[in-house]
Amino acid sequence: MADAHARITGKTGVFMVTRGPGAANAMVALHTAWQDSVPLVLFVGLIPRAETYRESFQEFDLNGWFGTTTKGVFQIEHAERIPEIVSRAFALARTGRPGPVVIGLPEDMLRDRVQAQAVEPIRTLQSVPGQDAIAQLEHLLAIALKPLVILGGGGWTPQATRQIQHWAERYELPVAVDFNCMDLIDHRSPSYIGSLGYGRSQIMADALQNADVVIGIGSPLGDIVTDSWALLPVQGHAAKLLTVVPDSDCLGAMHPQALRIIADMPGFASALATLTPSSPVRWGDRTRGLREAGERYRQPPNLGGDIDLNIIFEHLQRSLPDDAIGTWGAGNHAGWA
Structure with a gap:
């Protein structure tokens, strides 16, 4: 609880x-x-x-x-x-x-009986990336042909998820989510293409392997999202990497050549709130293709039998309100979401 x-x-x-x-x-x-x-x-x-x-x-x-x-x-x-x-x-x-x-x-x-004064909560300021870090991000996007954004980790707020989604949509970026992070972007967004990790499709695996720029926001690009680094090896891959993590000692961030921005998710999202592309993007058609492929993959096949969970969850998707909360007996079951 x-x-x-x-x-x-x-x-x-x-x-x-x-x-x-x-x-x-x-x-x-x-x-x-x-x-x-x-x-x-x-x-x-x-x-x-x-x-x-x-x-x-x-x-x-x-x-x-x-x-x-x-x-x-x-x-x-x-x-x-x-x-x-x-x-x-x-x-x-x-x-x-x-x-x-x-x-x-x-x-x-x-x-014990003591005389003690109440103390004020320790307050911390939001960790916002500097202009140099944002310039590095914009440089990577300027040279990208097949970028991929992966959202994950904790410390998100509803406002931060909206700001990241709007930024991705302005840039027509394809966005995937890490394991157990389904709620970090509206699945109706034109930028959302699917999830990585357990139960991922081959479409998503190819999207990660073929990307020339991978941006992990909150996701350190760790074991589950990369199939134990098989899809994105620690050494010897061609993609440019950027990860945004709240701590410098984030244990899952194993790629030594990745550009790492240290910021919390609300702070990083606020820094992107006003960014817009300086020129037409070159990957819009790819994003739309990945989105369409992901939508086809999400259409449940008819498995037959007396109880077809695909049909049950399709009915729940149509019937439940947008703010419904689903709970699962194990993390792997979240694939039904």
Whole structure:
């Protein structure tokens, strides 16, 4: 629920668990938030401070469990530091690449009585790319014949998705989406051509392999979108690459020759809001062809039988309102979207 709250509202999700099995069950949610760049703060109850290193009931190493799949792990030993550490954790969850943060709460610390002042939330400014970065982007488009834009990652806002879509439409750019990122562009847009990753069509694989300029906005062009880099090798490919990521240490960005712009998605999108082509683009027909091929691929074949999921989902597509939210038992099922 905390993960869903964060994705829907754009705010930081919060949840609390007990030590032992509660913390163990939270691992799936934390790993999902880490992979999908979702800001979460988890509070975990811990054993009393005086009982550490004695194998007390459900004692475990908080950092050992969560240190490799979160942005930070904190344990509050002194109650007067609660405002400071909680404020820091919420800021860390939201800045740069969003993600989960864990705060440990020793049982006896929660009963301490202290005088503590509330603190203001740590506020950060939007990360906007400089003019040099935008000039590099425009240079790549000026030399491109077969560009491809791939949207992915987290930290998006509704306004940012609209600004990126309008920019792509002004430039007649073909736009694909990364795995689990179906909602980053309106599928009725003339720029939208389909999704990469699990369940992708051969049309999409060819579009990526044949592109001479690939622009990943939020997507580091990692393993799923590139079929474990088979479609876009780390070394030895001919395409010019540009990735826009919120952190310089984005682990999925494996292409050393890629131009990397460090910016959050709202900041980057705002920088593109007023850009327009300086001359007629040369890839408009290709974009329209990819769009038409993608639309044909999305037409469900009649599988026959008593229950045809293709027909069911086609009916849902026609019947549900535009703002309907679908939930899935596993990420792979999102291919039905």
